[in-house]
Amino acid sequence: MEELKGAISLIGYGLAAIGPGVGIGIIAGNAVQAMARQPEAAGMVRTTMFLGIAFTEALALIGFVLFFLA
Amino acid sequence: MEQLILASGECDLTSNAVCAPENVNELFEFRTPIFEIFGFPVTRTVVLVFLAAFLAILFVYLGLRKSSTRPGKLQLSVESLMTFVRDEIAVGIIGPHGIRYFPYLLSLFLFLLIGNMFEITPFINFPITARMAIPLFLSLLTWVIFVFAGFKRNGMSYFLGIVWPPGVPVALKPLVGLIEFFSIFFIRPFSLAVRLFANLVAGHVMLTLLLTTAFVSVTSIGSIGLVKGLFGLAWWALALAIFMFEMIVILLQAYIFTLLSAVYIDTSINVEH
Secondary structure, eight states: OOOOOOOHHHHHHHHHHHHHHHHHHHHHHHHHHHHHHOGGGHHHHHHHHHHHHHHHHHHHHHHHHHHHHO | OHHHHHOTTTOOOSOHHHHSOHHHHHHHSOOOOSEEETTEEEOHHHHHHHHHHHHHHHHHHHHHTTOOSSOOHHHHHHHHHHHHIIIIIIIIIIOGGGGGGHHHHHHHHHHHHHHHHTTTSTTTOOOGGGSTHHHHHHHHHHHHHHHHHHHHHHTHHHHHHHHSOTTSOGGGHHHHHHHHHHIIIIIHHHHHHHHHHHHHHHHHHHHHHHHHHHHHHHHTHHHHOHHHHHHHHHHHHHHHHHHHHHHHHHHHHHHHHHHHHHHHHHHHHSOOO
16 A cells, blocks of 8 residues: 655645535525525625625635645 | 656656646746846746736727727627626725725726636636735735725724724623724735635646646556546546636636725725714
């Protein structure tokens, strides 16, 4: 068997991606539900959804940057 | 095969392009400058920055040079883009005052869009926003604008509203104020820059790895056999799919950066009392 290679920061990045992954799923799912219930508010919901995704995603991206720094 | 590509530091194979893909190296090292102007070394990234700014100006100039009531294709695209930024971002988020920030937001959006587009442009293949200096500078620009706008519009009550937030129990005010202070003045510009940077770096590295894997597999058919070599085509197909995905990421990240700039300006202008 070959020797395992890699850095612990890879695992760290994987862990950092779990929370934002779940969070973005919740945001997008609820946005789809809102758009389906009230199609005339779709534009507003979409903008707010992007904002929410952008804020949630920040944690995963910080993990990604730390992976490079480590 | 993946070891060949990822082990860029210590491998000494004959083909240098395999060990150290040029684009990947460019992300982490200073490239040798192409030429110097007044002692400032000019690298490829600097040239691309100016090219992106020039293309953004050229796009708007050519589109609006001969404005007519029967717009052509170019004028229509420029106008619809400008209307989008004005109605959806500037006025839509900030409110009627947002029209004052429309020129900044439009230039930000166009520059980021073209700068990100370089990621999937053939023969360039390098998004300028994958260099931390550029998103960081743009986010600091946004930071200066929203702090300045807040002080200009609300005076000292802008700052006091952050460090001594109204509507919070007195016992919690110092704690909430401290958190708000750090989140607004330090975490905001940092996360704004990192979001753009990390998205573009991830896409760029992914594309480079996939395309290099495909290239190496197919070109080394002679040594690893036909069946293994043709697996490279699968990687190549995946890379093409990622190209489509990156197109969405490019548009979305330019949009989100501009949108968040507008949101930050909005929160410092329209403070809830």
